[in-house]
Amino acid sequence: MKKAVFYHAGCPVCVAAEDMVAQAIDRQRYDLEIVPFAQKPNRVAEAEAAGVKSVPALVLEGQVFHVNFGASMADVKATI
Amino acid sequence: MKKAVFYHAGCPVCVAAEDMVAQAIDRQRYDLEIVPFAQKPNRVAEAEAAGVKSVPALVLEGQVFHVNFGASMADVKATI
Numbered sequence: 001m002k003k004a005v006f007y008h009a010g011c012p013v014c015v016a017a018e019d020m021v022a023q024a025i026d027r028q029r030y031d032l033e034i035v036p037f038a039q040k041p042n043r044v045a046e047a048e049a050a051g052v053k054s055v056p057a058l059v060l061e062g063q064v065f066h067v068n069f070g071a072s073m074a075d076v077k078a079t080i
Numbered sequence: 081m082k083k084a085v086f087y088h089a090g091c092p093v094c095v096a097a098e099d100m101v102a103q104a105i106d107r108q109r110y111d112l113e114i115v116p117f118a119q120k121p122n123r124v125a126e127a128e129a130a131g132v133k134s135v136p137a138l139v140l141e142g143q144v145f146h147v148n149f150g151a152s153m154a155d156v157k158a159t160i
Contacts, residue, residue, distance in 0.1 A: 004104070016143070017145060020140055020143065020145055023106075023109070024084070024104075024105050024106055024109070024110060024140060025104050025105070025106060026103075026104055026105060026106040026107070026108075027106070028106075029103070029104070030104060060100055060104060063096070063100065064148075065097060065100055065147050065148055066147070066148050066149075067145050067146070067147055068144075068145055068146050069146075
């Protein structure tokens, strides 16, 4: 299984993207982990190290895909 | 089958996102159509009507997800 991590901050844009990713990703090929920063603030550093600049973002095998724009990581860090 | 349309303009950011979408989307649930504007300039109006502001973009059942940023639709229209 390939690893997929979806980072979000609970914003409306994040929720819509989370629904999309959860529905559309091929679960037979990807192990999807949802990481809400509000509940898991200790995962912020890992996300930034992976290249996440804003949320929502999907990281597939180390490659970052920013999906629409909900909030910058600076805003995320200011609110958690 | 649900309809998924991926619009792109051939830019490097578009190619990486196309690879991701092509690999990661659940083909048992989504019928994926790839639309390269360079070859299909007549699809630009449809994309804009759907809400596509930049490419690459994925439209799932009418909902637009801009994946990273390759080029604005204004740039796309200026080059096709």
